[in-house]
Amino acid sequence: MQLTHKIEIRPTPEQVEYFKRACGTVRKVWNWAIAEWKRQYAAGHKPNAMALKKQFNALKYRSPEWLDENGQPWLKAIHRDAHAQPFAYLAKAWNRFFADIKAGKPAREPQFKKKGRCRDSFYVANDKFRLNGKAIRLPNVGWVVMTEALRVEGKILGATVSRTADRWFVAIQVDVSDAAFYRSRTAHGVVGVDLGLKSAATLSSGETIKAPRSLKCALRRLKIRGRRLSRKITAAKVCAGFAPHAALPKGTTLPVSNNRTKLSMSLARLHARIANIRADFMHKFTTRLCRENQAVVIEDLNVRGMLANERLARAISDVGFGMFRSHIAYKAKRYGTWLIVADRWYPSSRLCSVCGWKNEDLTLKDREWVCPACGIRHDRDLNAARNLQRLATATALPVASPSGNGGTAVAWSLP
Ligand SMILES: [Zn+2]
Structure with missing residues (x-):
């Protein structure tokens, strides 16, 4: 079983310089590979990532594009893993793209990476770094301080160094044993979870889970800082002689003031903080659901379809439904909890x-309704959560070991 432990690191300014150059290399190699792939494809060839890598290796120390002003190959200063890994990722990206097309899912071609718009990261293979308590030895930069020691034990597979706003992280992939992966449950309930926008979730027990307040506060500040930044950009546009709302011609760059750089960094930090608060909340919530229940029933929300609706998109990504799904899937496995995903068309809100x-006749606006058949007054969300819970009890659950260890989680759908 594979786990990844992401740890913040505290590099020195010189180490940061190297990290930035390594990330730039990844971007440049990736863009070269995509351009070459597309060129070969357009010429009727069948490109493949490993052949591209060979082709790249033949030119990377020779081609003028990859030489510095002194005619020296600048790639030599960057560790090999950083310029080899993009090819493996590119192969994966194309495979996923073609698999999605085959499955009839919406597919997105691998994209060019743009400086400042893409994720900055580079890969280090497991035999190229060493750990010693709260320090990691990386190629070309030596020992880097980590904010904590690696907490998972097992065979180390590799590491990725990445940047978020002005902080640096190392994510270490570890192959852990079953004993280290599986956890014990503390209770064995059965719960239905109705995800919502007003409260993050309603449980069939009647409990409502609210998204953290700090998220709301941070979102307000995000709006203010975003507005300030866009005002600065408009001002720069006007200074350069463009109309305030006109789209800039392709290739135009506006002068960037120091204050604008500072403001965009503070905006990036705030975005990172919001993501952290959200992730923290989702981790705790999904862990609790799986730790305390032998079965968790959720709805199969069409997150991508909902995100296409502009008015819903913001609210939904604020709550983090997508994150909820991926977290709960692996935690269910971890605690041996049955994860039951109700069919998208199961009328959980409509049934009494x-x-x-x-x-x-139930509409999205109705928060409460009275059942004409039995006279019960329903809260919309709680009723939905109870219906979801009923799905689990209506399904004969296989007997799982009480500790939850060794159990396997499955997802199946019901009409
Ligand atoms: Zn009824």
Whole structure:
């Protein structure tokens, strides 16, 4: 079982310089590989990532594009793993793209990476770095301080150094044993979870889970800083002689003031903080669900489809539904909890959770409704959560070991 432990590192200014150059190399190699791939494809060839890598290795120390002003190959100063890995990732990206097309899913071609717009990162293979408590020895830069020691034990597979705003991280991939991966449950309930926008979730037990308040505060500040930055950009546009709202011609760059650089960094830090608060909340919530229940029933929300609706998109990504799904899937496995995903068309809001009568006239606006068949007053979200929970009890659950260890999680859908 593979786990990744992401640890913040505290590099020296010289180490940061090297990291930045390594990330730039990754970007440049990736862009070269995509351009070459597309060129070969357009010429009727069948490009493949490993052949591209060979082709690149033949020219990387020779071609003028990869030489500095003194005619020296500048790639030599950057560790090999940083310029080899993009090819492996490119192969993966194309495979995923073609698999998605084959499966009829919306597919996105691998994209060119743009400086400042893409994720800055580079890869280091497992035999190229060493750990010693709260320090990691990376190629070309030596020992770098980590904010904590690696917490997972097992066979180390590799590491990725990355940047978020002005902080640097190393994510270490570890192949852990089953004993280290599986965890014990503390309770064995069955719960239905209705994800919502008003409260992050309603549980079939009647509990409502609210998204953290700090998220809301941070979002307000995000708006203010975003507005300030866009005002600065507009001002720069006007100074350069463009209309305030006109789109800039391709290739135009506006002069960037120091204050604008500072402001965009503070915006990036705030974005990172919001992502951290959200991730922290989702981790704790999904861990709790899996640790305390032998079965968790959730709805199969069409997150991508909902994100296409502009008015819903912001609210949904604020709550982090996508993150919820990926977290709960691996934690269910970890705690041996059954994860039951109700079919997208299961009318969890429309059914009366007491008598089963179906309310065909329910609209998104109705927060409460009264069942005409049995006279019960329903809170919309709680009723949905109870219906989801009923799915689990209606399904004969295989007997799992009480500790949860060794159990396997499955997802199946019901009509
Ligand atoms: Zn009823």
